[in-house]
Amino acid sequence: MKLIAISHPEFILNEAERINALFRDGLLRLHLRKPGGDIADLNRLLGKIDPEFYPKIALHHHHELAAQYGLTRLHFPEKLRNDTPETMFQKLKNAGFQLSTSIHDIEQLSELSSAFDYTFLGPVFDSITKKGYQRIVNDDFCLKEDQKTIKVIAIGGINHSNIHKIKQMNFDGAAVLGAIWNSEASDFQFLKIHKLQFISNQTAGLSHLESIKLALTAGCRWIQLRVKNQPENEVLEIAIAAKELCDSYAARLIINDFPHVVKAVNAYGLHLGLNDMQISEAREIVGYNMIIGGTANTFEDVLLRINEGADYIGLGPFRFTTTKQNLSPILGLDGYRVLMQKLSEQKLSIPIIAIGGILPDDVAEILATGIHGVAMSSALIQSKETKETVQKLEEILC
């Protein structure tokens, strides 16, 4: 499923830097939408965005700027679409532009020009940004395949806690606005935390580095180096090589347990368990912008992790696994459901990663509880077709 970010409707502080950071964190598409925005301001903003990201930007207004910046994606909001002749859409498409539009009623789908690649349809939830802009579908809505004349992207009120419902509704993607720009850091953060995390392991046939190489070649881009029972200097040596490997695949490296190693190799993040160093203490070592994940097994642990300022939570174990010793009590699907329900009742949100004995066939059900993503070790290492398994997982998770 495609994830699209929509810009804040106003020009905001440090906007270009925030946009560049979103792209660096893996954002694949940004719609630049400034209704009523001045062309000079838009021009200034575009000038500050790193040109390598221009192919990923769709322009909503002042399409005349596209030529200046070599932008090839144009969005036609409803009014502009109605004011533009069909021949123009075909002309733009033939000239190599990728076109998109917005509708607010499913019936309009059948009337859209075939020149459009995709359309936004919404609001699918009560909008965060446009107050009083009420949703046009219910939670049990499901878009029929034969209604989809082109790809349909859900928009309106989508955030970290409801995004999983978009896939159930059979949309092709989700466009997120308010959850990125209007809310607390945790909602913004969920874009940064990958939904598929590989946990390295040393087995009879594979070293840590070999297991990481296997995951990277299969397509994983979030790797946790989890070396147990070895001294810090040996972990550092493996981490240096792991960082080089991850960099060569543009993958994120998280290091388990060792904040000083994280700092020494300039890794992307650190993971800490309930019996490891406290997150606040680790921040003093790794810095305040570093991603830090924390383990939880109970709702109380989750609250503690949120209060400690964790960027994500590894919640487990889902089921019994031999990968980790001294496992906490097994949660199972019901444990995840109950915990996610409590979080939603308390209007709390943080990316939660399920972990422990997870198999590919578990993932759809786990996601349906509102869990953000999954961490896996043995299921990927032991897979006979790791690449196919990762591809299948990405389809379910993204």
Ligand SMILES: Cc1ncc(COP(=O)(O)OP(=O)(O)O)c(N)n1
């Ligand atoms: C994503 C993720 N979640 C949980 C853990 C477990 O961490 P911890 O409780 O510290 O146990 P060890 O991995 O250190 O044995 C994790 N590593 N990653």
Ligand SMILES: Cc1nc(C(=O)O)sc1CCOP(=O)(O)O
């Ligand atoms: C590292 C880890 N932590 C867990 C927890 O419950 O906190 S379970 C686990 C092991 C994950 O590997 P596998 O996918 O092979 O079970």
Ligand SMILES: [Mg+2]
């Ligand atoms: Mg630990």
